[in-house]
Amino acid sequence: MAGRFVIFTDLDGSLLDAETYSFQAARPALQKLKKKQVPIILCTSKTRAETEVIARKIGLNHPFIVENGGAIFIPAGYFTSEQLRNSGYKVIRKGDYLVIQLGLPYRQLRQFMVSTRKKFKLKVKGFGDCRPEEIARLTGLGLKEARLAARREYDEPLWFEDPSRTRLFREKVREAGLKLVRGGRFFHLTGKNDKGRAVRILKNLYRKKLGQLISLGLGDADNDWPMLKEVELPGLVARPDGQPVGLKQVPENIYKTKKAGPAGWAEAINYWLKVTQTKASP
Ligand SMILES: [Mg+2]
Incomplete structure (x- = not known):
């Protein structure tokens, strides 16, 4: 196997500890990857506001995927305008980023959720029903981080206070052409987007930028x-x-870590660095 490494990674429960949100245990592995100039692409259900802060903390300046594939945020100048034009997707400017939007606007998701809840008398609650204090309590985030988590654009985290009616809600979601997926902590209501489509788009862009790739992916849900x-x-x-996670089909070559969270993340990276003879430097 030859090519440049590109890493796509989930945050909560993968690169970040599920409870403390720390990435401490992954620091040495991150350092190794940085030395080799391996792009690390955060691919999360978190919002753009939250992901930006985490990327800065880790010291990353690469594109990132937010809200379960709702959008790809690309630092301006990262890919050439020709590469972006050839991606086949509309690119819009938002601040310092060029953005490919794949999800439905949050307002639309909330409208669906609120009207379905009312119509079928369901006890389903989402971030849009909560004050930041409540989000902080539910997630274990600090109040400041909870405020960033509330700034949603393409994905509504939700949970059922009456889980026996989950199936009915799921049916209505499908009928509306939307999606309900399970993350580490919550269900997520989104449009037709998912993390995979966003990864595919970025892989194509990276192929144009770097040539042959070996893409790595790490997740927990x-x-x-x-x-x-x-x-x-x-x-x-x-x-x-x-x-165990309820993955329907497990790819043959999947590496299952023994350790949890960032320690497991580092375990997988170290394993792959050892088994692949990769020239990861430019
Ligand atoms: Mg996760």
């Missing part, structure tokens, strides 16, 4: 499955509770 299907080397990060 069902919503990561579309991403793991798109990469050459998929990795499943163990959950702290040891609960």
Whole structure:
């Protein structure tokens, strides 16, 4: 296997600890990758506002995928305008980023959720029903981070206070042409987008920029499955509770980590660095 490494990674429960949101245990592995100039693309259900802060903390200046594939944020100048033009997708400017939007506007998702809830008397609640204090309590985030998590554009995290009616809601979601996927902590209501489509688009752009690629993917939950299907080397990060993830088909070459969270993330990276003879430097 030859080519340049490109890494797509989930955040919560993968690169970040599911409880503390720390990436401390992955620091040495991140350092190794940075030295080799391997692009690390965050691919998360978090918002753009949250992901930006985390990317800055880790010291990344690469594109990132937010809200379960709702949009790809690309730092201006990262790809040439010709490469972007040839992507086949509309690119819009938002601040310092060029953005490819794949999801439905959040307002539309909320409208669907609120009207379905009312019509069928469902006890389903989402971030849009909560004050930041409540989001902080539910997620264990600080209040500042919870405010960033509330700035949603393409994905509504939700949960059922009456789980026996989950199936009915799921049916209505499907009828409306929307999607409901399970993340580490919540369900997520989105448009037709998923992490996989966003990964595919970025892989094509990277091929133009870097040539032959070996793409790696790391995730821990069902919503990561579309991403793991798109990469050459998929990795499943163990959950702290040891609960297996309900992946429908597991790719043959998937690497399942023994350790959970960022320690498991580092374990997979170290394993792949060892087994592949990759010239990851330019
Ligand atoms: Mg996760």
